[in-house]
Amino acid sequence: xxxxxxxxxxxxxxxxxxxxxxxxxxxxxxxxxxxxxxxxxxxxxxxxxxxxxxxxxxxxxxxxxxxxxxxxxxxxxxxxxxxxxxxxxxxxxxxxxxxxxxxxxxxxxxxxxxxxxxxxxxxxxxxxxxxxxxxxxxxxxxxxxxxxxxxxxxxxxxxxxxxxxxxxxxxxxxxxxxxxxxxxxxxxxxxxxxxxxxxxxxxxxxxxxxxxxxxxxxxxxxxxxxxxxxxxxxxxxxxxxxxxxxxxxxxxxxxxxxxxxxxxxxxxxxxxxxxxxxxxxxxxxxxxxxxxxxxxxxxxxxxxxxxxxxxxxxxxxxxxxxxxxxxxxxxxxxxxxxxxxxxxxxxxxxxxxxxxxxxxxxxxxxxxxxxxxxxxx
Amino acid sequence: xxxxxxxxxxxxxxxxxxxxxxxxxxxxxxxxxxxxxxxxxxxxxxxxxxxxxxxxxxxxxxxxxxxxxxxxxxxxxxxxxxxxxxxxxxxxxxxxxxxxxxxxxxxxxxxxxxxxxxxxxxxxxxxxxxxxxxxxxxxxxxxxxxxxxxxxxxxxxxxxxxxxxxxxxxxxxxxxxxxxxxxxxxxxxxxxxxxxxxxxxxxxxxxxxxxxxxxxxxxxxxxxxxxxxxxxxxxxxxxxxxxxxxxxxxxxxxxxxxxxxxxxxxxxxxxxxxxxxxxxxxxxxxxxxxxxxxxxxxxxxxxxxxxxxxxxxxxxxxxxxxxxxxxxxxxxxxxxxxxxxxxxxxxxxxxxxxxxxxxxxxxxxxxxxxxxxxxxx
Numbered sequence: 001x002x003x004x005x006x007x008x009x010x011x012x013x014x015x016x017x018x019x020x021x022x023x024x025x026x027x028x029x030x031x032x033x034x035x036x037x038x039x040x041x042x043x044x045x046x047x048x049x050x051x052x053x054x055x056x057x058x059x060x061x062x063x064x065x066x067x068x069x070x071x072x073x074x075x076x077x078x079x080x081x082x083x084x085x086x087x088x089x090x091x092x093x094x095x096x097x098x099x100x101x102x103x104x105x106x107x108x109x110x111x112x113x114x115x116x117x118x119x120x121x122x123x124x125x126x127x128x129x130x131x132x133x134x135x136x137x138x139x140x141x142x143x144x145x146x147x148x149x150x151x152x153x154x155x156x157x158x159x160x161x162x163x164x165x166x167x168x169x170x171x172x173x174x175x176x177x178x179x180x181x182x183x184x185x186x187x188x189x190x191x192x193x194x195x196x197x198x199x200x201x202x203x204x205x206x207x208x209x210x211x212x213x214x215x216x217x218x219x220x221x222x223x224x225x226x227x228x229x230x231x232x233x234x235x236x237x238x239x240x241x242x243x244x245x246x247x248x249x250x251x252x253x254x255x256x257x258x259x260x261x262x263x264x265x266x267x268x269x270x271x272x273x274x275x276x277x278x279x280x281x282x283x284x285x286x287x288x289x290x291x292x293x294x295x296x297x298x299x300x301x302x303x304x305x306x307x308x309x310x311x312x313x314x315x316x317x318x319x320x321x322x323x324x325x326x327x328x329x330x331x332x333x334x335x336x337x338x339x340x341x342x343x344x345x346x347x348x349x350x351x352x353x354x355x356x357x358x359x360x361x362x363x364x365x366x367x368x369x370x371x372x373x374x375x376x377x
Numbered sequence: 378x379x380x381x382x383x384x385x386x387x388x389x390x391x392x393x394x395x396x397x398x399x400x401x402x403x404x405x406x407x408x409x410x411x412x413x414x415x416x417x418x419x420x421x422x423x424x425x426x427x428x429x430x431x432x433x434x435x436x437x438x439x440x441x442x443x444x445x446x447x448x449x450x451x452x453x454x455x456x457x458x459x460x461x462x463x464x465x466x467x468x469x470x471x472x473x474x475x476x477x478x479x480x481x482x483x484x485x486x487x488x489x490x491x492x493x494x495x496x497x498x499x500x501x502x503x504x505x506x507x508x509x510x511x512x513x514x515x516x517x518x519x520x521x522x523x524x525x526x527x528x529x530x531x532x533x534x535x536x537x538x539x540x541x542x543x544x545x546x547x548x549x550x551x552x553x554x555x556x557x558x559x560x561x562x563x564x565x566x567x568x569x570x571x572x573x574x575x576x577x578x579x580x581x582x583x584x585x586x587x588x589x590x591x592x593x594x595x596x597x598x599x600x601x602x603x604x605x606x607x608x609x610x611x612x613x614x615x616x617x618x619x620x621x622x623x624x625x626x627x628x629x630x631x632x633x634x635x636x637x638x639x640x641x642x643x644x645x646x647x648x649x650x651x652x653x654x655x656x657x658x659x660x661x662x663x664x665x666x667x668x669x670x671x672x673x674x675x676x677x678x679x680x681x682x683x684x685x686x687x688x689x690x691x692x693x694x695x696x697x698x699x700x701x702x703x704x705x706x707x708x709x710x711x712x713x714x715x716x717x718x719x720x721x722x723x724x725x726x727x728x729x730x731x732x733x734x735x736x737x738x739x740x741x742x743x744x745x746x747x748x749x750x751x752x753x754x
Contacts, residue, residue, distance in 0.1 A: 008465070041695055111713065139650070337489050350660055
């Protein structure tokens with residue numbers, strides 16, 4: 001099928017860019033002698049997962065139990081569910097474990113450690129748990145040195161129903177860095193925090209087999225992964241305009257885009273309208289564009305995916321995208337009604353979630369495959 | 378099933394609030410002697426649609442052809458597809474018409490009018506089209522008095538393959554109003570624009586059977602609908618925090634919410650974490666809260682849906698919602714790990730789109746039904 005025959009809006013995935021992104025990350029993590037545990041929350045797709053690693057070749061990370069279930073069906077058994085666990089989800093987790101999943105859970109409070117143990121006993125199960133460490137104050141976890149880390153470690157080790165699997169952190173702060181120096185410093189901050197926490201546990205006389213860190217920016221800019229047993233990253237498979245704005249990738253690395261159609265010219269307001277709005281692109285505001293403006297995506301040639309001159313999606317309604325012509329050299333004549341535009345997304349994880357699958361391209365005008373996604377919870 | 382047994386995050390719909398919102402709008406439009414053509418882009422659900430009007434009892438509005446197809450299957454034949462039409466979608470529209478749909482299309486350029494006619498002839502079809510009118514500069518359409526309106530009207534009337542169905546406008550600007558006076562003024566601005574455009578067409582010697590306006594705020598605050606043959610509104614069925622911030626509804630009118638679970642305490646940052654993040658709530662920034670802060674939802678009691686004291690979702694990651702305790706009287710002890718919270722959404726249309734359906738409640742702790750949605754394109 002031709003791109004030009006697709007109903008729009010449609011989600012496109014450039015296979016060559018995807019494969020290059022996967023190779024870049026694999027090479028990077030290998031060069032630093034660590035191991036990648038890809039975070040599949042971005043792709044939620046077995047077809048993408050298989051290009052990263054085959055079932056049996058290593059562990060994966062997920063953000064929902066729906067993903068855990070889906071990827072287990074594909075044969076991925078070593079699964080880290082990287083969201084703080086609550087008792088209400090343990091029955092479902094036990095079912096997945098009974099089906100062959102080797103699931104590792106996450107928590108960062110004494111309360112959760114006790115609750116998990118209590119439910120584990122009721123379910124006649126044992127849940128391996130990582131302790132979440134906070135390396136930058138951005139989301140969850142305990143700061144290295146916090147005595148609670150040792151308390152939880154001891155609890156997980158001692159309690160019936162839990163075991164201490166190690167420590168994990170995520171440098172969400174890397175999304176506020178820009179350029180190589182800042183990104184490398186954040187990667188080192190993340191590494192230092194997680195290895196310090198691991199050392200704290202070992203000093204307390206316990207083992208800490210897993211020392212897990214990761215985010216796409218820090219994984220790609222780390223200079224050392226010493227003491228880190230695994231690195232998690234997700235959005236690198238697709239990249240997006242947020243990653244590009246941080247200096248993590250170029251726009252030619254962005255593998256995900258939304259195919260849209262120009263549906264109207266608003267000459268009195270000097271803008272065109274496309275049929276990709278807030279639902280098709282996501283309402284994620286991303287980072288400001290090089291003009292210092294808020295935007296919701298960058299319009300590109302529909303086939304080559306080469307960005308057009310300052311053609312930013314300036315605002316969105318549910319099914320409308322508005323593109324101002326104020327800052328571009330392009331005119332209404334260059335952008336006739338019915339013409340397709342391909343939009344690079346601000347935040348690939350959010351944009352992809354609006355679709356049930358990917359239309360795969362090989363960089364040309366032809367759709368070569370369709371890959372399903374596993375959405376919802 | 379009990380609310381407390383639901384996997385979270387889950388989308389909840391309060392049936393009593395829904396029904397009350399539907400009655401309020403019906404009463405309002407009847408009192409002004411117009412007719413409601415509900416916009417089903419918000420609910421995308423036959424179960425909700427049937428509570429507004431039964432198939433055969435009137436026309437509906439849709440924002441995607443997927444919705445058109447879905448609602449046609451339920452017996453709704455009079456369908457306005459309220460997004461500017463492009464030739465690439467006409468084959469699908471012709472198919473729907475062959476299946477019994479009486480579809481009305483929308484456009485606002487001479488180019489589109491010509492393109493539709495050209496394709497219509499190829500498809501051996503005739504497409505009734507509304508001309509979109511711009512009443513506030515916010516999105517699409519031609520300003521009343523613009524000679525292009527008459528040009529398009531003449532084209533639609535004269536050309537083989539098209540017919541002139543009337544005029545349509547949408548006061549997106551109502552989302553920037555606040556309070557009764559501003560909202561009523563915007564409703565009158567919308568009415569004045571659309572009736573002026575209709576008059577322009579009639580003065581040119583043509584008929585203008587449909588004079589369509591609408592948005593939830595203007596529909597609910599209009600003082601007159603004279604000359605308006607139909608009113609479109611969508612989000613009123615659920616309402617949301619944006620509508621509440623404008624003064625269009627109270628928080629007790631908001632029928633849609635996301636059930637979530639408290640998954641962690643971050644004591645060093647004085648915040649709790651929930652398992653509803655950017656995907657579950659949407660990244661739509663909505664309006665600032667009464668404290669003047671950006672937020673992503675308001676936490677409520679899980680059963681009564683009564684807002685808790687200043688418990689705003691302060692930021693989101695993909696599957697994490699962060700709730701600061703800085704401005705609330707509630708403490709970590711009031712919000713134990715595992716407790717459920719119900720989150721009122723910023724923008725109901727965007728939030729609902731992340732789910733395949735609604736868990737329906739009757740205001741108590743029990744789930745009484747599940748209503749599917751028709752997502753995607």
